[in-house]
Amino acid sequence: MHVTLTHFLVVSSLLFCFGIYGIVTRKNAVMVLMGIELILNASNINFIAFARFGNFGLQGQVFALFVIVLAAAEAAIALAIVLNVYKTFVNINVDEIDSLRD
Amino acid sequence: MSEQLLIKFAVVILFLPLLGFAVTLFLGKKVNRIFIFETAATFVGLVLSILLLITKISSYSDISISAEFKWIDLGKVPVIGSMNIYLGLLLDDISTLMIFVVFLISFLVHFFSIDYMKGDKRYNRYFAYLGLFTFSMSGIVLTHNMLMMYIFWELVGISSYLLIGFWYEKKSASDAGKKAFIVNRIGDLGMLAGLLILYLTYNTFSFHDIFSEISNGHLPFNSGFWLTVTGVLIFCGAIGKSAQFPLHVWLPDAMEGPTPVSALIHAATMVAAGVYLVVRIFGILTADAMLVIAIIGALSAFIPATIALTQNDIKKVLAYSTISQLGYMIMALGVGAYKFAFFHLITHAFFKACLFLGSGSVIHAMHHEQDIREMGGLRKKMPITYATFLISSLAISGIPLTSGFLSKDGILSGSFAFASLTGHWLFPFVGFLVAMMTAFYMFRLVILTFHGTPNNKEKYDHAHESSFAMVMPLVVLSALSFFFWYTPNPMNPDDGWFYSNWIKTPELHTPENVRFDFMKSDVTPVPGDHEIMFSESYTSALHHAHGISAILSLIMAVLGILLAFTMYQWKKINADRLAEKFKPLYNFSLNKWYFDELYDKTFVAGTLALSRFIAWFDLNVVDGVVNGSAAVTKAVSKFTGKFDNVVIDGLVNLTAYFSGFIGLVLRRFQTGKVQTYIIMVIFSIVILLFLFRSF
Numbered sequence: 012m013h014v015t016l017t018h019f020l021v022v023s024s025l026l027f028c029f030g031i032y033g034i035v036t037r038k039n040a041v042m043v044l045m046g047i048e049l050i051l052n053a054s055n056i057n058f059i060a061f062a063r064f065g066n067f068g069l070q071g072q073v074f075a076l077f078v079i080v081l082a083a084a085e086a087a088i089a090l091a092i093v094l095n096v097y098k099t100f101v102n103i104n105v106d107e108i109d110s111l112r113d
Numbered sequence: 114m115s116e117q118l119l120i121k122f123a124v125v126i127l128f129l130p131l132l133g134f135a136v137t138l139f140l141g142k143k144v145n146r147i148f149i150f151e152t153a154a155t156f157v158g159l160v161l162s163i164l165l166l167i168t169k170i171s172s173y174s175d176i177s178i179s180a181e182f183k184w185i186d187l188g189k190v191p192v193i194g195s196m197n198i199y200l201g202l203l204l205d206d207i208s209t210l211m212i213f214v215v216f217l218i219s220f221l222v223h224f225f226s227i228d229y230m231k232g233d234k235r236y237n238r239y240f241a242y243l244g245l246f247t248f249s250m251s252g253i254v255l256t257h258n259m260l261m262m263y264i265f266w267e268l269v270g271i272s273s274y275l276l277i278g279f280w281y282e283k284k285s286a287s288d289a290g291k292k293a294f295i296v297n298r299i300g301d302l303g304m305l306a307g308l309l310i311l312y313l314t315y316n317t318f319s320f321h322d323i324f325s326e327i328s329n330g331h332l333p334f335n336s337g338f339w340l341t342v343t344g345v346l347i348f349c350g351a352i353g354k355s356a357q358f359p360l361h362v363w364l365p366d367a368m369e370g371p372t373p374v375s376a377l378i379h380a381a382t383m384v385a386a387g388v389y390l391v392v393r394i395f396g397i398l399t400a401d402a403m404l405v406i407a408i409i410g411a412l413s414a415f416i417p418a419t420i421a422l423t424q425n426d427i428k429k430v431l432a433y434s435t436i437s438q439l440g441y442m443i444m445a446l447g448v449g450a451y452k453f454a455f456f457h458l459i460t461h462a463f464f465k466a467c468l469f470l471g472s473g474s475v476i477h478a479m480h481h482e483q484d485i486r487e488m489g490g491l492r493k494k495m496p497i498t499y500a501t502f503l504i505s506s507l508a509i510s511g512i513p514l515t516s517g518f519l520s521k522d523g524i525l526s527g528s529f530a531f532a533s534l535t536g537h538w539l540f541p542f543v544g545f546l547v548a549m550m551t552a553f554y555m556f557r558l559v560i561l562t563f564h565g566t567p568n569n570k571e572k573y574d575h576a577h578e579s580s581f582a583m584v585m586p587l588v589v590l591s592a593l594s595f596f597f598w599y600t601p602n603p604m605n606p607d608d609g610w611f612y613s614n615w616i617k618t619p620e621l622h623t624p625e626n627v628r629f630d631f632m633k634s635d636v637t638p639v640p641g642d643h644e645i646m647f648s649e650s651y652t653s654a655l656h657h658a659h660g661i662s663a664i665l666s667l668i669m670a671v672l673g674i675l676l677a678f679t680m681y682q683w684k685k686i687n688a689d690r691l692a693e694k695f696k697p698l699y700n701f702s703l704n705k706w707y708f709d710e711l712y713d714k715t716f717v718a719g720t721l722a723l724s725r726f727i728a729w730f731d732l733n734v735v736d737g738v739v740n741g742s743a744a745v746t747k748a749v750s751k752f753t754g755k756f757d758n759v760v761i762d763g764l765v766n767l768t769a770y771f772s773g774f775i776g777l778v779l780r781r782f783q784t785g786k787v788q789t790y791i792i793m794v795i796f797s798i799v800i801l802l803f804l805f806r807s808f
Binding site: 031034035043106109110 | 785786787788791792795
């Protein structure tokens with residue numbers, strides 16, 4: 012079977028959907044973060060795929076690297092936020108952290 | 114003394130009583146004996162006025178001294194042009210003589226009042242008012258212009274009002290004060306109108322300037338008719354002030370005031386101010402105006418004389434007698450007997466003041482009993498009062514050797530001469546008739562009060578001669594009722610010093626065509642020659658009239674006195690039976706010709722009806738308009754209030770509700786849960802993708 016751009020895109024969109032699903036359905040903030048990681052990775056697949064099949068030179072790969080670095084930084088910061096949220100609310104359930112609503 | 118000094122004297126004389134008034138009024142409650150200051154001020158004024166009179170007559174007898182200063186400078190005024198108002202004093206023969214008379218009587222009345230008013234709770238205030246009156250009267254006498262005269266005219270009006278209503282707790286007294294004040298205002302309105310005509314025409318109030326303009330032929334509105342109107346209008350002031358018919362009704366009521374006040378104001382001085390006014394403007398009176406004045410004077414002499422015949426109040430009789438005598442003077446001025454009118458003014462002031470003060474003495478002795486039917490026989494108890502009263506009564510009746518004979522005879526011969534030249538025989542007829550009536554009612558008064566037997570034994574027993582303070586003025590005044598003060602000849606005053614030195618018929622200023630024929634000068638008087646009044650024909654007519662009228666007036670007076678004696682002393686004729694026989698006539702006289710009732714029914718009722726109508730108009734129409742506009746405003750504001758509440762507020766609330774509603778809806782989406790938002794974002798993106806699809 013010959014792997015084409017479409018396959019990549021399908022995989023990445025499935026990954027994106029799983030990511031979204033994870034963000035939306037999970038109550039645990041850590042799981043939500045993991046959903047975000049999935050989305051980032053879906054976008055990475057897209058970058059790589061377009062870099063491979065498109066005529067963009069190395070730009071796609073470079074962007075993918077940026078995204079990985081960004082994801083690492085984001086994870087660090089987000090986990091720190093989650094830690095602080097836990098300190099404040101003794102809870103990291105995103106459903107219940109809605110005091111900004113009022 | 115120089116003329117400047119005389120003017121300074123006059124200024125001091127004018128302001129002394131004002132000083133007395135102010136000091137007495139302001140210190141009256143603090144210093145009990147402050148009335149002495151007021152009396153002393155009047156006395157100093159009297160001394161100064163005697164000095165003034167002597168200097169004036171001895172050194173300046175034919176000169177009018179005047180001084181003026183600019184009071185108000187109004188600059189340019191529309192219609193009139195430049196408007197300056199001057200005030201000033203004029204010292205001529207009549208004003209110096211008059212100021213002396215005013216101060217003499219004023220001082221005597223002050224002196225008399227010291228005992229008469231003793232024990233009154235407003236004792237000092239009474240003296241203050243007397244001072245105010247003396248000041249105002251001096252102003253009238255000394256002024257050299259019409260405006261100042263008008264100002265002081267009103268001032269005597271107010272002091273008269275204050276003194277008539279002095280015992281204002283008594284309703285009749287306060288009513289009488291109001292009546293005097295209001296009735297006087299009617300006359301003053303005419304005077305004001307005349308004054309304004311003069312000012313409009315001549316742009317000055319000064320007597321001298323107005324007279325010289327008229328002499329130059331400059332008349333109001335360029336017509337003799339308007340000169341007549343002006344004269345009559347100014348005379349209206351005299352009608353009010355001198356209580357002439359038809360405005361005479363206030364004077365009898367004014368007797369509610371203290372008796373010395375009646376003597377000072379309502380007999381001797383203030384009521385004479387009207388005569389003085391006519392004396393002042395005599396030179397500009399036209400023939401028609403003089404005829405009007407003579408008729409008013411004759412009516413005023415006759416009507417009150419008939420009323421005085423039957424009155425029982427001692428002061429009322431004297432009041433009507435005053436009106437009657439003032440009518441005499443006015444009539445004399447109307448018939449051109451200028452000198453005699455002024456002479457009578459002086460002599461009448463003395464003997465009438467004496468009569469009033471005498472009645473005051475009697476009333477005081479009888480414990481404020483004024484009804485002559487309650488008196489009688491007082492001759493023995495009060496010999497000095499009786500003697501002075503009798504002398505004054507003889508003087509007013511016109512018995513020889515008294516001053517009254519001289520002046521009254523002058524007036525009668527003047528009217529006689531006038532009648533013989535113009536044919537108006539009514540005036541001498543009324544004059545002689547009134548002379549008889551005067552003698553009759555005066556002696557009726559004397560007999561009922563002093564002769565016979567006491568009618569009220571109890572009051573008679575308490576009566577006693579008055580104290581020195583009250584008797585002295587009576588003696589002085591009755592002494593002045595003798596002839597020798599005025600002329601050496603008791604039968605004919607023509608050559609006496611009064612006529613030859615003190616009073617001279619003034620120059621006439623009216624154009625010849627509006628004068629009486631006899632006033633047109635057909636000869637030019639030669640200086641130093643025997644004085645010729647008006648014209649040769651008049652002088653000779655007067656000369657002829659003199660003898661006849663002297664005899665006739667004497668007969669009339671004696672007849673009147675005899676009649677009084679027959680009826681009341683010897684009781685040969687029963688007065689009551691006579692009254693019964695002529696009941697309608699008697700009642701007519703007793704009720705004062707029903708003048709008060711007539712005025713009540715017509716003028717007073719008319720005024721009341723008018724004011725009721727105006728009140729109705731005010732209450733219904735004017736108030737209606739005001740209330741209507743208020744109601745309209747209220748309705749409009751009610752409507753706008755509703756509009757505001759419902760529509761405007763409704764709109765505001767609607768937006769609020771709308772926002773609230775929107776908020777309510779949108780709140781649903783604001784869950785605060787990140788996941789919900791994400792779902793919404795994703796759905797939105799899907800929808801947007803679908804909407805903006807390019808395939």
